[in-house]
Every structure is written in C-alpha cells, then in structure tokens.
Amino acid sequence: MRSRHRGAPGAASPDRRDHPRDCGTTARQAADKSGQRTSRGNDVTPSLDTTILAITNVVALFAENLDQWDLLRADRSLIPHAINESLRVECPVPQFSRVLTEDHEIDGVPSAVGSRVALLYGSANRDERQYPDPARFDITRRPSDHLAFGRGEHVCPGIHLARLEIGVLLERLADHVARFEIQESRPLLNKGLRGLEYLEAAIQPVTGTG
Ligand code: HEM
Numbered sequence: 460m461r462s463r464h465r466g467a468p469g470a471a472s473p474d475r476r477d478h479p480r481d482c483g484t485t486a487r488q489a490a491d492k493s494g495q496r497t498s499r500g501n502d503v504t505p506s507l508d509t510t511i512l513a514i515t516n517v518v519a520l521f522a523e524n525l526d527q528w529d530l531l532r533a534d535r536s537l538i539p540h541a542i543n544e545s546l547r548v549e550c551p552v553p554q555f556s557r558v559l560t561e562d563h564e565i566d567g568v569p570s571a572v573g574s575r576v577a578l579l580y581g582s583a584n585r586d587e588r589q590y591p592d593p594a595r596f597d598i599t600r601r602p603s604d605h606l607a608f609g610r611g612e613h614v615c616p617g618i619h620l621a622r623l624e625i626g627v628l629l630e631r632l633a634d635h636v637a638r639f640e641i642q643e644s645r646p647l648l649n650k651g652l653r654g655l656e657y658l659e660a661a662i663q664p665v666t667g668t669g
Contacts, residue, residue: 506617509551510624512647512654513607516549517541517625518632520596522639522660527598532633540603542625546584547605548596553581553653555609580606581653638663 521528531537555578563570570576583606585593590600608615615621640661647656 506621508652510617510621512551512652513546513549513621514625514628515655515658516551517545517629518639518660519641519644519655519658520545520548522641524596525638527596528639530598531629532637535630535633537598538626538629538633539622540600541598541629542622543603543605544596544598544600545625546607547590547603548584548594549654550581550584550605550607551652551654552607552609554579554651557613578609580609635665636662637665 521531527541531541556575557578559570559572559574559576562572584590587593608618608621640663642659642661643657644655644659645657647654
C-alpha cells in the first residue's frame, strides 16, 4: 500500500495565506461568482487533501496499534468510533483561522470584533481535561468525539462524505488485511495541514483462519 501526497509548502497567495492548501477552486471563489460570501474575509478550502490525509493517518494508526485493528476486525460496529478516534488523535486540519464578527471573552481574555483568531482544533483534540491519556489511540474510548471538522455555523459540510469514504475503506481493509507494517513514512511539511506526505505499508493478507 502506498500513499504519496502532494504537500510541499508553497508561497502563500493572499487569498490562501491563513488556510490549508486545497485541490482547486475555493468555495470563496465560487461564492464570489454567485454573489454570495461565505464568511467575512475568509476563503474556505475543501476537501481532497484533508480526506487523503485522514485516510493515510488512520492506516498508520492501525499499523502502530495492531490490537486496535484486531478489535475493529472482530466488531465492525467500531468503525464509526475508529474514524472519530483517528481524526481526534491525528487531526488533518490542526488549526483554522477566522475573523470575529462580534466581541468575545474566553477565560477572561477579551477579543474584539474584527480580530483574527486561530482555532486550535488539534490541540483541543488532545486536551487531557477532556480525553484521559490523550495521545493513546483507543477505538473503545467513549464518547468518541473530536473537533476535527470544526464546530458551529461553518462546520465542515463534507463530514458525511469524508466519513463515508473512510468507513468504506476500513470495511474493505478489514475484509482483506490481517496486519499492516509500516515500511517507510515521511511527515508532511505544511503550515495548515497535518499528516504524512508518504506512507508505505506492507500488508499481511487475511487467510482462511483470519
Ligand atoms: C477528513 C476530511 C476532512 C476534514 C478533517 C475537514 C476539516 C474541515 C475543517 C476543520 C473546516 C473548518 C471548519 C471551521 O471553520 O470551524 C472545514 C471546512 C470546510 N470543509 Fe472540510 N474537512 C474534510 C473533508 C471535506 C470534504 C470531503 C469536503 C467537501 C466535499 C469538505 C468541504 C469543506 C468546506 C466547503 C468547508 C468550509 C465551510 C464553511 O466555511 O462554511 N471538507 N473542513
């Protein structure tokens, strides 16, 4: 199994400087053409790289945690929780930037309307107040939740498609793969996205005895 990722950081264009790179036309460009705006001062960057990274991350996590792979293969109802847990531990969009449309105060710190803020989803996903032993990949963790898709009005609208793609892949891999073994991997160097630029894994196929 090989995954090669386009991921070298490039010079950021003015429209993209605060956002992950994406695969093509941004939703803002599309929205601007139709006369709509998505949010003040922001473009948005769906959807290809995030899903590729999420898929690569989940394979790497199972290769490193074969006990968890055995659990999933024995009980396919764990797949939705495995997707959540992998997105929590390895968050493809660890931070996102937004501009405040009203004044806020968080933990006594005021932030004025118009301020640009960074939402640290990757950090929140490993908040030990919410997730005991946060670095541990545990598909039996409950509740299995995370902030990898954001939250609120601008929550990722691709959630269901992304979950469907990852879920179908895990189903098929669980049918055919008994073991993954990472041969080589390289981290992606990118300001906005987190994951692997390259992952090569050997697989041990399922035999008659599983
Ligand atoms: C595992 C895969 C994915 C991850 C981790 C992900 C993550 C995110 C995050 C963190 C945001 C920003 C949310 C916020 O501002 O709070 C976002 C926005 C968005 N995503 Fe995704 N995404 C994924 C897949 C997709 C897919 C498959 C699509 C489309 C088919 C998509 C379309 C979008 C769009 C259009 C926005 C902008 C929404 C807005 O600003 O109103 N994403 N995504």
